[in-house]
Amino acid sequence: MKRLSIYPYDPFNIDIGITILESKNSKLIWRLSRFLNDGEDDVAVLSENSKILKVNKATRYIGDVTTVPDFNKTFGKQFAEILVKHCDNDLMQQLQTADFSIKNNILQVIFNNDLPFKITENFDVLKLLKYLDLSIENVKCESVYDIIEYVIDIANRLSDSSLYVFINARYYLSDEQIMLLANEAKIKNVSILLVSLTLSSAIHEITTDDVVTYFIDDDFVDFRSDDLR
Template sequence: MQKLDFLEAGITFIHVANSQLLWDLQRFWQVENVDNFVFSSDGKILHPLKDSLFIGDLGSNIDLNDIFKRQIYKILLAHLDEQSLQQLYRLDSQIKAAVTDVIFTGNLPIQLNQDWAVDRLIKYLEPSVDTVNVTTPYDIINSVLEVMGQLNDKRLPIFSNPMNYLDLAQLRTIAAEVMTQQRSIVFFEKARDEYLTYKLMGGVKMIYIDADFVAFDENRPMI
């Protein structure tokens, strides 16, 4: 098994010549149970679905609210103090009392769940990500990184085919930003001739996997 080391702070490009291997690698981050792949950090086995965030192709329909839904609920619940919880409990009781009154008045064959669950109330409010207008693939990457920082989301963000949509200046800017944030991100690409053009950028590491599944780290074979 070959080991691929990601930068601790910066962009790790993984260029794959074999189409099936590229598909398998990307699928691993989405379904987890793909043979012959392991995700680890400091010798600890990690779970792709829990410890990474696979965004996919920047040209696809990317919904930040769907991506961060669970994190939004989690951080909101964590920030509720005792006073806020008491206020929400009173409001929840008032809502249930009003609906119960309608049921009794109309003699309706309906009953309500009277259990108090703040998480259900938060979901009912449908909180969403507050971001600037996202109009370009570059905006998507920046928004993902910004929201992850604000939510203290430590997952590894993974993008596919970014250089179909980014220019070199944008790549340099992203590399500088993630180095400043001390964050690691991964870009998957189908191998292309021009990958050497940006292999020497600061904050960018290149891993090339040839058609025979041999991996080269910055043009050096990885044993």
């Protein structure tokens, strides 16, 4: 379980499923968004098992979903690493042989033309796969619900334990949709954090074990859905 600590509040627990953090304080939401995006703002600390996490490694910041995110940017670094895990020794040997053949041909051109060039002789399967322009399959997302559902599915298929962060996504989702997404996230072992600026003066709780709601009002009072049970 991850924990988001924002002074002076008790830590906000973020578990599998959907966690909602809302506030009427626009500055707090803005700073928190910056922190979760790249860790540059010092408004919060993200931890797990009492160990402070690097935000850029522990989270995948989707941000505002008024447009469909670039999923290749979100997941791109993982594609080749995941693919390599599924390559057996025979296939790795074939890739290395192909890599050697390509480099040998290029070296022959360099030597024949007395060119002042050099290339690496080391075999790097990740660079080889990058050359293939590995990308995620096309997906049609026609709503915020579709986007989050797709993220949950891909995160599950990649066995990614990152915290997925969406800003103001709750504006576009009904309570029923959030419950459906939370149930799917729970089943697929994915953590989703919905951060939103709200005009409400009270916590709006969604009554399901798969959703935890936190609300910070104008006076920086911290209300939690657990407090209402």
